[in-house]
Amino acid sequence: MTDLTNTRITLARRPQGAPVAEDFHIEQVPVPQPSEGEVLLKILHLSLDPYMRGRMSTAKSYAKPVEIGNVMEGGTVAEVVRSNHADFKPGDIVLSHSGWQSYALSDGKGLRKLDPDTAPISTALGVLGMPGFTAYAGLLTIGQPKPGETVVVAAASGAVGSVVGQIARIKGARAVGIAGGPDKCAFLREELGFDVAVDHRAPDFAEQLKAACPNGIDVYFENVGGHVFEAVFPLLNTYARVPVCGLIAHYNQDGQAQDGPDRLPGFMRQVLSRSLQIRGFIQTEFSDQRDTFLKDAAGWIADGRLRYREDVVEGLENAPQAFIGLLEGRNFGKLVVKVA
Amino acid sequence: MTDLTNTRITLARRPQGAPVAEDFHIEQVPVPQPSEGEVLLKILHLSLDPYMRGRMSTAKSYAKPVEIGNVMEGGTVAEVVRSNHADFKPGDIVLSHSGWQSYALSDGKGLRKLDPDTAPISTALGVLGMPGFTAYAGLLTIGQPKPGETVVVAAASGAVGSVVGQIARIKGARAVGIAGGPDKCAFLREELGFDVAVDHRAPDFAEQLKAACPNGIDVYFENVGGHVFEAVFPLLNTYARVPVCGLIAHYNQDGQAQDGPDRLPGFMRQVLSRSLQIRGFIQTEFSDQRDTFLKDAAGWIADGRLRYREDVVEGLENAPQAFIGLLEGRNFGKLVVKVA
Numbered sequence: 001m002t003d004l005t006n007t008r009i010t011l012a013r014r015p016q017g018a019p020v021a022e023d024f025h026i027e028q029v030p031v032p033q034p035s036e037g038e039v040l041l042k043i044l045h046l047s048l049d050p051y052m053r054g055r056m057s058t059a060k061s062y063a064k065p066v067e068i069g070n071v072m073e074g075g076t077v078a079e080v081v082r083s084n085h086a087d088f089k090p091g092d093i094v095l096s097h098s099g100w101q102s103y104a105l106s107d108g109k110g111l112r113k114l115d116p117d118t119a120p121i122s123t124a125l126g127v128l129g130m131p132g133f134t135a136y137a138g139l140l141t142i143g144q145p146k147p148g149e150t151v152v153v154a155a156a157s158g159a160v161g162s163v164v165g166q167i168a169r170i171k172g173a174r175a176v177g178i179a180g181g182p183d184k185c186a187f188l189r190e191e192l193g194f195d196v197a198v199d200h201r202a203p204d205f206a207e208q209l210k211a212a213c214p215n216g217i218d219v220y221f222e223n224v225g226g227h228v229f230e231a232v233f234p235l236l237n238t239y240a241r242v243p244v245c246g247l248i249a250h251y252n253q254d255g256q257a258q259d260g261p262d263r264l265p266g267f268m269r270q271v272l273s274r275s276l277q278i279r280g281f282i283q284t285e286f287s288d289q290r291d292t293f294l295k296d297a298a299g300w301i302a303d304g305r306l307r308y309r310e311d312v313v314e315g316l317e318n319a320p321q322a323f324i325g326l327l328e329g330r331n332f333g334k335l336v337v338k339v340a
Numbered sequence: 341m342t343d344l345t346n347t348r349i350t351l352a353r354r355p356q357g358a359p360v361a362e363d364f365h366i367e368q369v370p371v372p373q374p375s376e377g378e379v380l381l382k383i384l385h386l387s388l389d390p391y392m393r394g395r396m397s398t399a400k401s402y403a404k405p406v407e408i409g410n411v412m413e414g415g416t417v418a419e420v421v422r423s424n425h426a427d428f429k430p431g432d433i434v435l436s437h438s439g440w441q442s443y444a445l446s447d448g449k450g451l452r453k454l455d456p457d458t459a460p461i462s463t464a465l466g467v468l469g470m471p472g473f474t475a476y477a478g479l480l481t482i483g484q485p486k487p488g489e490t491v492v493v494a495a496a497s498g499a500v501g502s503v504v505g506q507i508a509r510i511k512g513a514r515a516v517g518i519a520g521g522p523d524k525c526a527f528l529r530e531e532l533g534f535d536v537a538v539d540h541r542a543p544d545f546a547e548q549l550k551a552a553c554p555n556g557i558d559v560y561f562e563n564v565g566g567h568v569f570e571a572v573f574p575l576l577n578t579y580a581r582v583p584v585c586g587l588i589a590h591y592n593q594d595g596q597a598q599d600g601p602d603r604l605p606g607f608m609r610q611v612l613s614r615s616l617q618i619r620g621f622i623q624t625e626f627s628d629q630r631d632t633f634l635k636d637a638a639g640w641i642a643d644g645r646l647r648y649r650e651d652v653v654e655g656l657e658n659a660p661q662a663f664i665g666l667l668e669g670r671n672f673g674k675l676v677v678k679v680a
Contacts, residue, residue: 054613059609060610060613061613062578062612062613062614062615222608225605225608229608238402239625244608244611244612245612246612247605247608247609247612250605250608250609253605257601257602257606258600258601258602258603258604258605258606259600259601259602260598260599260600260601260602261597261598261599261600261602262597262598262599262600262601262602262603262604263598263602263603263604264598264602264603264604264607265565265587265590265593265598266597266598267604267607268562268565268569268584268587268590268618269399269587269590270400270620271584271618271619271620272402272584272585272586272587272620273394273400273401273402273620274402274620275402275619275620275621275622275625276618276619276620277617277618277619277620278608278611278616278617278618278619279611279615279616279617279618279619280610280611280612280613280614280615280616280617281615282615285579285615
């Protein structure tokens, strides 16, 4: 084991706008040895998620940025290959937060054992993992869709959006998905059962969205911002709820000032006149719901009401390009890197 | 009775920016006779409230605008002077929504009898009326202040803000009031028991507010917008709640586009990264809490924990100037016009 090489991807520099390959550094280092109480993990799958763009920036966020030269953060599914920890033995499959590398040490904190017989292990990074739980908690706790209401979600073929729309349907609401391109829109309608899918790249996107929501919008699950939000906002009904989960269209702006006019006063005026609720959240806030989520989601997957699609990229060295593509909407489904 | 004259103030034209005297028309018309099932009301007190600016405008709002030539809307306390309605007799004192006039007809719908022995009748327009209830429902249902948390409210010597701060204190929170000028600030501290009062006209207002909130802000009761909100926003803690009750600083903009930069993307980014809740409301949404409010508020007034100040203007003909002054913060306490 001591001769193994750990491939790891570190943050080479902070991106200016959209990340480029040169913002990442790929390096080979010896695999470290686990001390007493530690395990050595071999990373099998790495999750790529939009929040990682925030970690590359020093703009104020809910988490500390990755330091230059440090391994990029990320959720992973790994196999225990050496163990000096009483709770783990070689061969155990665990969910960990080991980042963009092929091997990692852990003292066991935060590891969760996975049972490969109940679901494909990569789903612990997607539909049964952080993205699925984000959709579940944000939609049900903040969005609170009622039967017959209209729920709109963007990036709807992605890891979070696809679960939002399907749970909205399970709860009796009408699900309108927004995605980029006809293939994704067809997938939403035909595979995931969305009532309507609207292509945000269409020149008449705003009109199409309005036509898709004849009774207005009661819940908008916000994970993109940008021109999608602009089209959604006028359609929000009185008492509409907007769980704010992500703003991928703005991540490459790093919080810089934007050209006017200043839309904030008009926004607040509408918040007031339509009694809107805008609520940012991070799924960790709702961690007491995680067991209920896992039970519900597993049941829905088993009875065919909750489906998922993974976009699997082979090889850790391809993670930077895949991540750059994620921010541009080039993935189709939950983006996972097969590391080993 | 048939010879009486009804003085009424109508909307002469829609204001361009801040209302001016010429936007109102004062006219004398004969007092109408009540038909079967109607009462004739003599208006004693007229409430002046910031929301009325919205009714003068066609900008989208939660209520229809007053038509040109129609009587300005408003809450009133009135005496029944003739009655063809079984439920009311001459001499009854009622809360009504009769608008800016000295007499009005009513079919009894929406009238609420007041008992002059339990509280001064004008309080039905203020601390025990719509403004008090707005403060109560917005603060407790949306703001949900916890003991030790910091609650900030602007226009804090006004009808709504003064109640917000005092209820925050009753619930064990720290109350920081924002008002215009040293007299109002002294009143907040010395008469209403606010922990701190900050003058928003001070050149170092933002620094003073920051110093007044060493643990940040957990609840900001928004009723002004503008530069006050700009100073508040950076101080909002993770999970802060912002009940949006009014935006008086923007009412004279009538929803027109504002110069850049565009602060909306940065605002949404902070909503996300700090898990903020922004929630517009109108008190009518919470009308099932009105009885509880009246009981709570009467108790707090009786035991001295809830105080109020009225700014009484004599004569209906002075209502336009008083209302113009209200939008500029020239009132000191709940603004009421003594009509008769």
